[in-house]
Amino acid sequence: MSAQQSYYVPAQSKWPIVASIGLCVTMLGMGSIMTNGSAGESTASSWVLFLIGATIMAYMLFGWFGHVIHESRTGMYSAQMDRSFRWGMMWFIFSEVMFFAAFFGALFYARVFAVPWLGGEGDKGSSAMLWPGFEATWPLLKNPDEGLFPGPTQVIDPWALPLLNTILLVSSSVTVTIAHKALKNNERYKLTLWLAITVLLGVAFLFFQAEEYIEAYEHFDLTLASGIYGTTFFMLTGFHGAHVTLGTLMLFIMLLRVRKGHFTKEQHFGFEAASWYWHFVDVVWLGLFVFVYIL
Amino acid sequence: MQSLCNRWVVSEYSLIAVLLTLVPSVSLAEYGLNMTPGITDVSQSIYDLHMTIFWICVAIGVVVFGVMFYAMFKYRKSKGAVPAQFHESTTVEIIWTIIPVVILIAMAIPATGTLKQIYDTSESDIDIKITGYQWKWQYEYINDGVGFFSNLSTPQDQIYNREEKGEHYLLEVDEPLVIPINKKVRFLVTANDVIHSWWVPALAVKKDAIPGFINESWAMAKEPGVYRGQCAELCGKDHGFMPIVVKAVTEPEYQSWLGAKQEKARLELAAANKVWSMEELMEKGEKVYNTMCAACHQQNGAGIPPAFPALKGSAIALGPVDKHIEMVVDGVSGTAMQAFGAQLSDVDLAAVITYERNAWGNNKGDLVLPKDIAAAKSK
Amino acid sequence: MSAVIENESTEHHHGPAKGIGRWLFTTNHKDIGSMYLWFSFIMFLTGGCMALMIRAELFQPGMQIINPEFFNQMTTLHGLIMVFGAVMPAFVGLANWLIPMMIGAPDMALPRMNNWSFWILPFAFAMLLSTLLMEGGAPNFGWTFYAPLSTTYAPPSVTFFIFGVHMMGISSIMGAINVIATIINLRAPGMTYMKMPLFVWTWFITAFLLIAVMPVLAGVVTMMLMDIHFGTSFFNAAGGGDPVLFQHVFWFFGHPEVYIMILPAFGVVSQIIPTFSRKPLFGYHSMVWATASIAGLSFIVWAHHMFTVGIPLVGELFFMYATMLIAVPTGVKVFNWVATMFKGSLSFETPMLFSVAFVILFTIGGFSGLMLAIAPADFQYHDTYFVVAHFHYVLVPGAIFGIFAAVYYWLPKWCGHMVNDTLGKVHFWLSFVGMNLAFFPMHFLGLAGMPRRIPDYALQFADFNQISSIGAFMFGFTQLLFLYIVISTIRQGKQATAGVWEGAEGLEWTIPSPAPYHTFSTPPEVK
Ligand code: HEA
Numbered sequence A: 001m002s003a004q005q006s007y008y009v010p011a012q013s014k015w016p017i018v019a020s021i022g023l024c025v026t027m028l029g030m031g032s033i034m035t036n037g038s039a040g041e042s043t044a045s046s047w048v049l050f051l052i053g054a055t056i057m058a059y060m061l062f063g064w065f066g067h068v069i070h071e072s073r074t075g076m077y078s079a080q081m082d083r084s085f086r087w088g089m090m091w092f093i094f095s096e097v098m099f100f101a102a103f104f105g106a107l108f109y110a111r112v113f114a115v116p117w118l119g120g121e122g123d124k125g126s127s128a129m130l131w132p133g134f135e136a137t138w139p140l141l142k143n144p145d146e147g148l149f150p151g152p153t154q155v156i157d158p159w160a161l162p163l164l165n166t167i168l169l170v171s172s173s174v175t176v177t178i179a180h181k182a183l184k185n186n187e188r189y190k191l192t193l194w195l196a197i198t199v200l201l202g203v204a205f206l207f208f209q210a211e212e213y214i215e216a217y218e219h220f221d222l223t224l225a226s227g228i229y230g231t232t233f234f235m236l237t238g239f240h241g242a243h244v245t246l247g248t249l250m251l252f253i254m255l256l257r258v259r260k261g262h263f264t265k266e267q268h269f270g271f272e273a274a275s276w277y278w279h280f281v282d283v284v285w286l287g288l289f290v291f292v293y294i295l
Numbered sequence B: 001m002q003s004l005c006n007r008w009v010v011s012e013y014s015l016i017a018v019l020l021t022l023v024p025s026v027s028l029a030e031y032g033l034n035m036t037p038g039i040t041d042v043s044q045s046i047y048d049l050h051m052t053i054f055w056i057c058v059a060i061g062v063v064v065f066g067v068m069f070y071a072m073f074k075y076r077k078s079k080g081a082v083p084a085q086f087h088e089s090t091t092v093e094i095i096w097t098i099i100p101v102v103i104l105i106a107m108a109i110p111a112t113g114t115l116k117q118i119y120d121t122s123e124s125d126i127d128i129k130i131t132g133y134q135w136k137w138q139y140e141y142i143n144d145g146v147g148f149f150s151n152l153s154t155p156q157d158q159i160y161n162r163e164e165k166g167e168h169y170l171l172e173v174d175e176p177l178v179i180p181i182n183k184k185v186r187f188l189v190t191a192n193d194v195i196h197s198w199w200v201p202a203l204a205v206k207k208d209a210i211p212g213f214i215n216e217s218w219a220m221a222k223e224p225g226v227y228r229g230q231c232a233e234l235c236g237k238d239h240g241f242m243p244i245v246v247k248a249v250t251e252p253e254y255q256s257w258l259g260a261k262q263e264k265a266r267l268e269l270a271a272a273n274k275v276w277s278m279e280e281l282m283e284k285g286e287k288v289y290n291t292m293c294a295a296c297h298q299q300n301g302a303g304i305p306p307a308f309p310a311l312k313g314s315a316i317a318l319g320p321v322d323k324h325i326e327m328v329v330d331g332v333s334g335t336a337m338q339a340f341g342a343q344l345s346d347v348d349l350a351a352v353i354t355y356e357r358n359a360w361g362n363n364k365g366d367l368v369l370p371k372d373i374a375a376a377k378s379k
Numbered sequence C: 001m002s003a004v005i006e007n008e009s010t011e012h013h014h015g016p017a018k019g020i021g022r023w024l025f026t027t028n029h030k031d032i033g034s035m036y037l038w039f040s041f042i043m044f045l046t047g048g049c050m051a052l053m054i055r056a057e058l059f060q061p062g063m064q065i066i067n068p069e070f071f072n073q074m075t076t077l078h079g080l081i082m083v084f085g086a087v088m089p090a091f092v093g094l095a096n097w098l099i100p101m102m103i104g105a106p107d108m109a110l111p112r113m114n115n116w117s118f119w120i121l122p123f124a125f126a127m128l129l130s131t132l133l134m135e136g137g138a139p140n141f142g143w144t145f146y147a148p149l150s151t152t153y154a155p156p157s158v159t160f161f162i163f164g165v166h167m168m169g170i171s172s173i174m175g176a177i178n179v180i181a182t183i184i185n186l187r188a189p190g191m192t193y194m195k196m197p198l199f200v201w202t203w204f205i206t207a208f209l210l211i212a213v214m215p216v217l218a219g220v221v222t223m224m225l226m227d228i229h230f231g232t233s234f235f236n237a238a239g240g241g242d243p244v245l246f247q248h249v250f251w252f253f254g255h256p257e258v259y260i261m262i263l264p265a266f267g268v269v270s271q272i273i274p275t276f277s278r279k280p281l282f283g284y285h286s287m288v289w290a291t292a293s294i295a296g297l298s299f300i301v302w303a304h305h306m307f308t309v310g311i312p313l314v315g316e317l318f319f320m321y322a323t324m325l326i327a328v329p330t331g332v333k334v335f336n337w338v339a340t341m342f343k344g345s346l347s348f349e350t351p352m353l354f355s356v357a358f359v360i361l362f363t364i365g366g367f368s369g370l371m372l373a374i375a376p377a378d379f380q381y382h383d384t385y386f387v388v389a390h391f392h393y394v395l396v397p398g399a400i401f402g403i404f405a406a407v408y409y410w411l412p413k414w415c416g417h418m419v420n421d422t423l424g425k426v427h428f429w430l431s432f433v434g435m436n437l438a439f440f441p442m443h444f445l446g447l448a449g450m451p452r453r454i455p456d457y458a459l460q461f462a463d464f465n466q467i468s469s470i471g472a473f474m475f476g477f478t479q480l481l482f483l484y485i486v487i488s489t490i491r492q493g494k495q496a497t498a499g500v501w502e503g504a505e506g507l508e509w510t511i512p513s514p515a516p517y518h519t520f521s522t523p524p525e526v527k
């Protein structure tokens, strides 16, 4: 289709306003859970608020995406619309990259500047005066104030579960590509199979990640509150885990749609968007594996 | 300057001052319009740098705005101007890219030199550790065993307009920092709670006080005198009320001041063993209370709930003594209530706690002695 | 394709829907643009009232009207509301109205998401303002919310502040994605990148900045949230973190943010000056490159806000040089504007007056910015009213005048009526005088040593503060006149022609005034 054709403009929609209300209620709920929780007050009503918000959000997501899928399947979208979706998804992923960049930045800063300074090295080394006995090491097992932030006894060995998880995630990137190829060749069975494998790999990753967290909390005293090592470790891997969860969910929905016979070999943007997201999650993991676990 | 200030009417003087922005800087400096040249080499080079870039900017402004105003008067449609149609010229574009670059390099060179000078904190004669607290400064002469707190000494009555404001309104403290002239004084700046910033314009020292870290800076004063500054980083409610006063004195004066300080510290130790009467404690306690506590809990003990609880009739002030002592000595972490144990002497603590338990109709009648504090601290 | 049109045509071949539903459910870029603009004006008045509260307290030494606690809340909310509530949404509103019309698109690329971007905002700001009623009061740690004042020592409402910021961030990111997708994908045939009007170009670049830095802001408030509620130690030295880390992450967002607030205004002025000079813009290509360089440089200058926090010398030098460099592309822009006026045929209708004032006063603000960039000098300027003077000069006669100019320039296109130029000029001159009276004396105050964010000050600062307060009230109340002008122009006024202004060029001037509800249902041909 050439751009010369007349433009497509969608009709009015109730979803944006539903989404705004849902988002606001969810955030109010989360905010008051945390505020009341930290103040030692009851959080029951806050949870109710949060759940109402989350329900509205879920309703909105199903409704909105359902509507778009319906429009797309009835052939209402032009090639131009398709391109708009693609650009939208790409820049959304870029914004996610920048979100992770902030946390990677925090990790580098702590390792290269803050911790050495506290330990007496570098330009602000005289800071060590305030922390007698503190030694700068990485991973940081003894924090400057051990009373406030008791450090971990041990950190995660990269060559055990993390290595396994790396293998899982990298192969899942391969399998999703195989599935994509299959879709383009119109091999539906192969598509279903490899997509299902991808989802399973994602689930397996999450399972082992949970194992690792349990081990960290129960055996290594490695927690969010165990100083800057635990802080950066859990924030980076945690947000990554959240993104894997989302990605897995997206792929799973694609699997359901494939089963329902959606997507053609020319038109399958939903599938592609999910797989782009999946590759992004994979690349972030490689960064994590190197900078959080190994180095 | 002060005598010219009329707080109620916009004086003609200041209107004229606004108009006179283009008269030479020297005269401006005298009227508190411009940066102070200060009393150190560094402050002077910063001042020169400031004036240089200022005049460069003025010059560029005159050229750019000059051309602009010329165009605005010359090429008016109402005067029948016919528009030219040129819209590009690589040559001019290159010229007006290069000229600013050259100007910038000319500014960057002296700036780099001054910056290097500022950063050279080596080979100091005296080291002073400065710690920012909400909302006061602590000074420790780390090699001489002298240390004290410096609080705002402007009475609340002046701040709340119940009393005529004094000459150094808001820029006066109970105990100034004293430094000798012609000695390189190194400041080790840190903070106890939130970020503060120690700034004395005349010394051209502005250094952020970061809790948990130490920043270094230095100054060598060349003229004796009293120099005033303020905390320059938002640090909560009383950020506007934590001034800095530095007294630069000659070396002999400095030595005698130091000696007196050391002597006072010895006396204070002795005072801790003295038996204090209720009147003495109440009198001393009121003083301590007004400088250390009144900013939050208010002079009348009513506080500003919920952030700053009342003491008048409060459960703490009327409850068991040891709880009260513990609260004052250890503070409440994560709130503005600090651990005063390290900031005040045992005598001051005893006095202020006694005061809190007996002032504003809190007639508990009990007496807290320095030794009670010492006992509580050692627990 | 025709099937497509039929499916949805019931809607968009007619005018707007009726009633409140038109605004709640709309996918029309003009409706959304208007909502953004009205929202932003309400926020401008709200933030302005807070500024007036500040100025009233600072009218004379001593505490008289509000207490220090509340003063800090006012400063914080004033900054936040002006930046995120007034300036940014105003520019998004202009983008919505103008970009599709300028590039020959029917609407924004993702119209439903567009509506979502807008509707998040009222909720986000309702959440932010509701903190005023919470126990412990509203955020009081400045719009830069430095840790640990904003974490360990913050009032409980900080959590809602954080979620409010998250919501604004989501809104901005989606808005920016929409702009980029629209510009890349919906340009009319023949509208090559180097033919795009400069307003479109500046917004294109602004959108990249937004997508790059809003997530970083989201990151930093998330770190705060974790430090406050979940025991992490990003900003706590006791656990190996550093309060200064907060500032690095914040300013990595914060500095590009200030260019987000000025680049679209550059675009606006670059449209207006050629029109009223009746001469094409001088140096179109270098304008585009200059804008891109400013945006690129903005990522490597952030620590100029932190010269006094104790950065190693090399860092200090690097950030000083990089910051100074920004003067070069900005200078190119200023020179190009002047060269456009040179040998033109000038007339001074209200939009032009605001644009000329923009160029002069923004440059003055730029000069003080350059002075701040000189690290050793910044040791004396930092956190004084000199900084306050600097950023109000780039923001008020910069961003705000840019917005005023845009509204005066395009309002006839939007509503079909000419603006009463006499009233517009009265608005301009009162604003101009009031604004300079309010902010020029702040330079002196800062140099003489008055720190910012203080509710009370020493006696030698009294005179200039008084002048400043008078100017602030004058400027503030003048804006009610602006409100009146806009409303009366929407209601009535001389019918505007399609071209509106004698020298105006661009696609938006080829369509009738007021612009029809759906502009281009088929793409126009651009030669
Ligand atoms: C729209 C917003 C905007 C804009 C455009 C700018 C533009 C600039 N700003 Fe500003 N700035 C702010 C908003 C903005 N700023 C805000 C909000 C703060 C305070 C934040 C806070 O702490 O709350 C701040 C603070 C701030 C600081 C920190 C001060 C401190 O806290 O100590 C510094 C320091 O370098 C700085 C520098 C600059 C520079 C160099 C520019 C340059 O881009 C200016 C370039 C322009 C010119 C130079 C003029 C035109 C050029 C010519 C005519 C060419 C020839 C000129 C020469 C060769 C000199 N700004």
Ligand code: HEA
Binding pocket: C044, C045, C047, C048, C049, C051, C052, C054, C055, C075, C076, C078, C079, C080, C082, C083, C086, C087, C141, C142, C143, C144, C388, C392, C395, C396, C399, C400, C438, C452, C453, C454, C455, C472, C475, C476, C477, C478, C479, C480
């Ligand atoms: C775009 C941004 C923007 C804008 C437009 C403004 C506009 C104004 N600002 Fe600024 N300001 C900031 C951004 C901005 N500001 C920021 C970022 C800070 C730093 C905050 C911090 O330190 O954290 C700051 C801080 C700041 C301070 C320093 C506070 C301090 O350090 O303690 C002051 C002091 O005078 C001030 C004053 C003003 C004034 C008088 C205006 C005037 O232009 C306002 C004009 C007034 C109005 C527009 C009001 C109109 C309303 C009415 C007349 C009432 C009508 C009523 C109804 C209809 C209900 N501002």
Ligand code: CUA
Binding pocket: B132, B133, B135, B195, B196, B197, B231, B232, B233, B234, B235, B236, B238, B239, B240, B242
């Ligand atoms: Cu201490 Cu501001």
Ligand SMILES: [Cu+2]
Binding pocket: C254, C255, C258, C301, C302, C304, C305
């Ligand atoms: Cu900046």
